Amino acid sequence: MIAKINTEPANRRQSYENSADVYSSSFTPLYKLQFNPKDKTPKYKQIVQSVITDIERGVLKNNEQLPSISELSVEYYLARDTVEKAYRELRERGYITSVQGKGYYVQTNSNTKLKILLVFNKLSSYKKIIYYAFLKALGDKATVDLQIHHYNARHFQEIIEKNLGKYNYYVVMPHFTQDLDKVDYMKVLETIPSNELVLLDKDVSELAGSPLSIYQNFDKDICEALENAQDLLNKYGRLVLILPSDGNYPVEIMHGFRSFCVNYNKEFTIKENAIHESLQAGTAYVVVEETDLSELVKKVRQSNYQLGQEIGIISFNETTLKELLNITVITTDFEAMGYTAASLLLDNKRIKVKNPFYMIRRESL
Incomplete structure (x- = not known):
């Protein structure tokens, strides 16, 4: 010690x-x-x-x-x-x-920059958008170090123990699936002073203190997005969520999807992948991974069904390719998440902010 x-x-x-x-x-x-x-x-x-x-x-x-x-x-x-x-x-x-x-x-310059440790669960194209928006909003007021815990609670613990006391702020994405039986990530988070902790992408309501939090409400977000598209979903009696269990995705996505289907009397199924899926008219798919999106688009093109009429597709998270393919998307605003976190951090505010989540309507639905 x-x-x-x-x-x-x-x-x-x-x-x-x-x-x-x-x-x-x-x-x-x-x-x-x-x-x-x-x-x-x-x-x-x-x-x-x-x-x-x-x-x-x-x-x-x-x-x-x-x-x-x-x-x-x-x-x-x-x-x-x-x-x-x-x-x-x-x-x-x-x-x-x-x-x-x-x-x-x-003897130091009074304009000393803030030191910030950014700890992501993984480094994907979407996380890069958050990262660069965060850096842009901070400008020259801070230096940022980035580390990845890869959903591993033990690795997260090692990162924090090694760096505790060396930074002004610790910006953490608290998504964990590994070593939870060996490491209590809540106790690790509690070692970080609440006025130095910033939670990103996911809130931890059980955490003592009032850290700054910019979060997604995964179950509510997907349920509300589907509700707002009821006019398009009326022609589909069956909904299928394709959510790989080994993809480290929040289980709240499944809960929100199920809530919508139950509330609106939709027949529904949750599947691991689209490889063995047999298309049925009147089915709309909600797809998380791009490999499954590609598989579904290929199956539709090889069938006699028309995309956006007999078969519907909704994909998670916007990309340029989905825009070109005219795929309907539900997505959080990744750029807003990074910008909001940096802006509130610089203003020394300790509040909880739900990040924007919306649907981009296109011809696939």
């Missing part, structure tokens, strides 16, 4: 002024040096990294006074030479300055 000790002495209440700067000796009591005696990293390097990280995160402000060499030596049982070596490196790298007879002070 990383030791976190408050190093502020009670009598530090002085100020120093020269022609260039005003240095305040009121060292913030909120600052806690991150130091682990058991870490194999050289102790002076740990001091250097701790100070740099806190400067970059905005924990340490420009002109704030650091603990003296003696104070750090006593608090952390370190040799004075170790602390002195760390401060010398920090000064040479331009992170701190020294004032003779007064001590060491943070």
